[in-house]
Amino acid sequence: MQFARNPDDLESVLRLDDVVISGALASMAEAKDRSVSELASRLRDRAFYKAIDVREEIKHALREKAKNKGKRADEDGKMVDRMCANIRERVRQWLSKQAGETPRILVDQDKRDPYKPLQESKGPLNQIRIRLGSDELVDLGDRSKVVRAIEPFQLFRLYVPKDDRESRTFIKKVIAREIDSAPKA
Structure with missing residues (x-):
């Protein structure tokens, strides 16, 4: 009922469960709040954000660098952590310049003990x-x-709208710069 009375209130949206959300997507897509409207439209239309697994891309690139030099890749978890932190900070700075808009990049980071x-x-x-x-x-x-x-499982993923080439290109460039600046194996 709170959502029906005030569909533009983000707090009332956050209290909804999956069934109510599914049934309310059409109404939420018409909300005056641009973020609510855009995210609801994306869910309704199945236009999901696409994942870029930053941590795995870094690890893969470091393995390839070592392989190309005829060496075995010894994963330095602390170095990968630093690289992820640097990328996260660059993304945060880039996003801060776009305040007030629907987030163009969503950040997912976690550490789980198996x-x-x-x-x-x-x-x-x-x-x-x-x-x-x-x-x-x-x-x-x-x-x-x-x-x-x-070892604990760590993830660092960035999610970007499929049609947002600028954000995707920015992320790819930031990852590439970070990999290029990695200490030589």
């Missing part, structure tokens, strides 16, 4: 326990070197 150690407060779905010969239950991470060695 295995979380036992946390009693979170319940049994949070971990894998194994039974020892003594009938004692222990966390898998306490017994397995392989599980302890698993």
Whole structure:
């Protein structure tokens, strides 16, 4: 009801669930707020933003550089992190010059641990326990070197409207400059 009374209020839009959103896309596409209208139209018309996986592009480029020099690519996670941070900052600066418009680039960044150690407060779905010969239950991470060695998964993706060549070109150039300035292997 809050959305129906005030469809231009972003807070009322954020409270909606998937079913209500799907049914309301036509109304939201007519909203006076340009951001709400444009994003709703994109959802309704399936004109989704396209992903550029920055972290993976950097890692791939560094592997190719090493391969071309006949070397094995040793991934330096800290260097990749720095490169991603530099790109994120350049994107932030570029976007700040376009304030007031619907975002032309959406940023998605996360770090996830593939295995979380036992946390009693979170319940049994949070971990894998194994039974020892003594009938004692222990966390898998306490017994397995392989599980302890698993690195956290990190992602850094930028999403751009398919038809926004300027944004896509900007991102590609920023990534290329960052890769070119990487220390030589």
